[in-house]
Amino acid sequence: MFCPNCKAEFREGITRCTEYNVDLVNELPPVPKPIFVYxxxxxxxxxxxxxxxxxxxxxxxxxxxxxxxxxxxxxxxxxxxxxxxxxxxxxxxxxxxxxx
Ligand SMILES: [Zn+2]
Missing domain, CATH: 3.30.70 (Alpha-Beta Plaits)
Known part of the structure; x- marks a missing residue:
């Protein structure tokens, strides 16, 4: 389980991030690819x-x-x-x- 805010991974059984007080999610959304800009x-x-x-x-x-x-x-x-x-x-x- 992952925190959608701080991206930390938590062990089984934990459902909330105490630091951000948000529900954990099974998977984090993919990180957008950086675009190279001149x-x-x-x-x-x-x-x-x-x-x-x-x-x-x-x-x-x-x-x-x-x-x-x-x-x-x-x-x-x-x-x-x-x-x-x-x-x-x-x-x-x-x-x-x-x-x-
Ligand atoms: Zn968190």
Whole structure:
């Protein structure tokens, strides 16, 4: 039996996951296959306000992005964040961010 939330496997006789308080299931649904996406760098920025602005623009247009280096930002303010977007969204993202 498996917990649909934490994916943990439980021994026979147990029917609920105590951590998530949900009923166990016999089988977990198959994990979707990851899709490989080519990413292209659309902009590099080290300004906190602009980084927030870039995210809101991309999210507003539903353009998925990967902000490389974003987590180190608060500690190392001079390390710029690289914004990467899927290749098929590159032109649109570039156009949206052209004034930054
Ligand atoms: Zn669980």
């Amino acid at each position: 990413l292209e760098e659309v902009i590099i920025n080290s300004d906190a306000a602009q980084i927030g602005f870039i995210k809101s623009i991309l999210e507003g247009e539903k353009i998925p992005y990967y902000a490389q280096g974003d987590h180190s930002y608060t500690h190392l303010a001079l390390i710029p964040v690289r914004f990467l977007v899927p290749k098929n969204k590159y032109k649109k993202a570039k156009e949206l961010l052209k004034d930054l």
